[in-house]
Amino acid sequence: MASRYIPIQQFIQEAHAYRRQRRAARRRAIISTILTRLLVILAAVAIAVIGYLTFPSTARAAELPARPRWGLDVSTTSYHLRQWARDSLNQDNPGLGLEYQYSPSVGFAAGFYKNSYSRESVYATATYTPLTSTLPAGFSVAAGGLAGVISGYTNQEAPARPLMAAALLEVRNASGWGINLVAVPNAGQSAGFVGLQLVVPLA
Numbered sequence: 508m509a510s511r512y513i514p515i516q517q518f519i520q521e522a523h524a525y526r527r528q529r530r531a532a533r534r535r536a537i538i539s540t541i542l543t544r545l546l547v548i549l550a551a552v553a554i555a556v557i558g559y560l561t562f563p564s565t566a567r568a569a570e571l572p573a574r575p576r577w578g579l580d581v582s583t584t585s586y587h588l589r590q591w592a593r594d595s596l597n598q599d600n601p602g603l604g605l606e607y608q609y610s611p612s613v614g615f616a617a618g619f620y621k622n623s624y625s626r627e628s629v630y631a632t633a634t635y636t637p638l639t640s641t642l643p644a645g646f647s648v649a650a651g652g653l654a655g656v657i658s659g660y661t662n663q664e665a666p667a668r669p670l671m672a673a674a675l676l677e678v679r680n681a682s683g684w685g686i687n688l689v690a691v692p693n694a695g696q697s698a699g700f701v702g703l704q705l706v707v708p709l710a
Contacts, residue, residue, distance in 0.1 A: 574608050574611070574647075574679060574683055574708075575608070575682075575683040575708040575709065575710055576607060576608050576710055577605065577606070577607055577608075577708075577709040577710045578605070578606045578607075578608070578683060578706045578707060578708050578709055579603065579604075579605060579606075579706070579707040579708075579709055580603065580604035580605065580606050580616060580618055580687065580704045580705075580706055581602075581603060581704060581705040581706075581707065582600050582601060582602035582603070582604065582618070582620040582702065582703075582704050583600065583601065583703050583704065583705060584598055584599055584600060584702070584703055585598050585600050585623065585700045585701065585702040585703070586598065586700060586701045587623070587698045587699070587700045588692070588693050588698055588699040588700060588701075589693060589698035589699075591698070592623070592698030592700070596623040596624065596698070597621065597622070597623050597624065597625045598623070599621070600620050600621050600622065600623070600702065601620065601621055602618055602619050602620020602621060602628075603618055603619065603620075604616055604617055604618015604619070604620075604630070604704075605617060605618060605709075606634075606706070611639070612635060612636050612637045612639070612649070612651070613633070613634070613635055614633070614634040614636075615631075615632070615633055615634065616630075616631070616632050616634060616653070616655075617629075617630065617631040617632070618630060622659050622660065623700070624659075624660070624664060626659045626660075627659055628657055628658055628659030628660070629657070629658045629659065630655060630656065630657040630658075630671065631655050631656055632653040632654060632655030632656075632671070633653065633654060633655060634651065634652070634653040634675055635651045635652060635653070636649035636650055636651035636652075636675060636677055637651055638650040638651060642678075644680070645680055645681035646678060646679065646680050646681075646685075647678075647679050647680075648676070648677065648678050648679075649676075649677045649679075650674075650675070650676050650677075651674075651675055652672065652673065652674050652675050653672065653673050653675045653689070654670075654671065654672045654673075655670075655671055656669045656670060656671065657669055657670075657671040664697070665697070666695075666697075672691075673689045673690060673691045674689070674690040674691075675687065675688070675689055675690075676688040676690075677706075679706070682708055683706070683708030684706065684707065684708060685705075685706045686703060686704060686705055686706060687703070687704040687706060688701060688702070688703060688704075689701070689702040689704065690702075
């Protein structure tokens with residue numbers, strides 16, 4: 508009859524490995540919670556600003572700083588709008604992209620990122636942000652939407668694939684540094700999300 512026991516040294520090693528895995532998982536959970544809560548706070552502040560400010564007058568529109576034509580988009584994280592998605596999907600979404608501002612309200616963007624299903628997605632979109640206003644300290648905010656094509660999802664995950672559409676909120680300082688908040692609502696069984704991109708001006 509085979510022994511049910513394992514050597515004490517092996518038991519200790521496995522116990523230590525398990526504890527290390529638990530600590531690593533706990534650290535990841537804490538970091539993820541902090542990032543997602545920060546993302547929600549940023550989104551709430553941005554939405555509050557849009558709700559508080561009216562459409563800019565002609566004088567205020569003239570005060571909007573000229574934005575750089577080109578920018579580097581750094582995809583970072585997302586916050587899913589359903590609990591099951593927060594528990595089971597990937598919310599760390601690193602990626603890179605380029606954006607081009609054709610006019611004050613029209614732009615284009617393309618890039619790639621690690622999506623919620625831990626697959627690589629490639630996207631190309633057109634953006635339209637007609638709602639603009641100035642903020643203190645030389646910041647500006649623009650709201651609107653984007654539409655385009657994307658890869659990396661199945662029919663069950665994204666029934667409209669390869670087409671995509673989302674709400675877009677852009678916050679910039681006078682030099683063009685800022686963030687993009689990309690929001691997709693819940694639809695059917697699919698979970699919506701709010702995604703955060705950091706924007707670095709290029710030219």
